[in-house]
Amino acid sequence: MIEPGSAAPDFTLPDQDGKQVSLADFRGRSVVLVFYPADFSPVCGDQFSIYQEVKPQIDEAGAELVGISVDSAWAHRAFQEKLGFEFTLLADFEPKGEVARAYGSYIDRVGTANRTLVLIDEDGKVAWTYESPNPGEFPGANIIFDALS
């Protein structure tokens, strides 16, 4: 995993609507990058459903939560629409997993990112990270609030 205190690697990826989004676009705000294995997997759906329930409080804390997986923008859009998420989802699709690798979240033998959280501060520095023991477990929303406090 990338170390807290280091500069967050910049990236530009398409979101669920095909719009190019760069990390630099969020400068001046806290960003929580949520690396996850795959759209529509049962655990990933549960994870974002829980986060969606506390989105008002995440907004209140002045943070932006952004999901990143190796799925395409089209898959992200369908995933977002099916479950009614309001979070931006970025497609780390081609080159596959390049951003996940840059943050140390990619699992080669699985071919996806692990379930990883990275808090990037207003200045673009990595402030905090969390990596699940395995992709089948996801961090509760409480630890995001711990990190933001």
Add this chain to the structure above:
Amino acid sequence: MTDLGSAPIPAIGSDDHVAGEGEEGLIVYADLGCPHCAGAWGRLRERPGRLVLRHFPVASKHPRSRALHAAAEAAGRQDHFFAMVDSLYADRGRVDDPHLWERAERLGLDLDRFQADRRAETTEARIKRDFQSGIRAGVAGTPAVFDACTLQTVREREF
């Protein structure tokens, strides 16, 4: 600002919904729209000791959840909380408002009061309070079960 940082679940309080008796028991954060919870509910109900149900509606996953939790809470104001929960888990296909009225009538509830209570701000606040205590304890799926004495997580294979 709402504090949703980590905290243990609260011990059983005077306004918790408690079925059964005894020192030991389980505290369950459940979603009344969740099929997995419905599957586990029968086993949980049969266990000896106390059973506490706390509201954990995940509306983005189960769109009717909030309405179902409000219905259970409103039934609880007429002492039929667990009867309504049992009814909702036993028949998950009938969850629109007319079905909720039918259930309330079958339980012998005062329908006008039921209607008013399920839309009351105090009902919403009560549900939210349970939900937020679950979030703070790291609840990441339902049912999330805790030992009523130790307040530690109980794994699904143990209940």
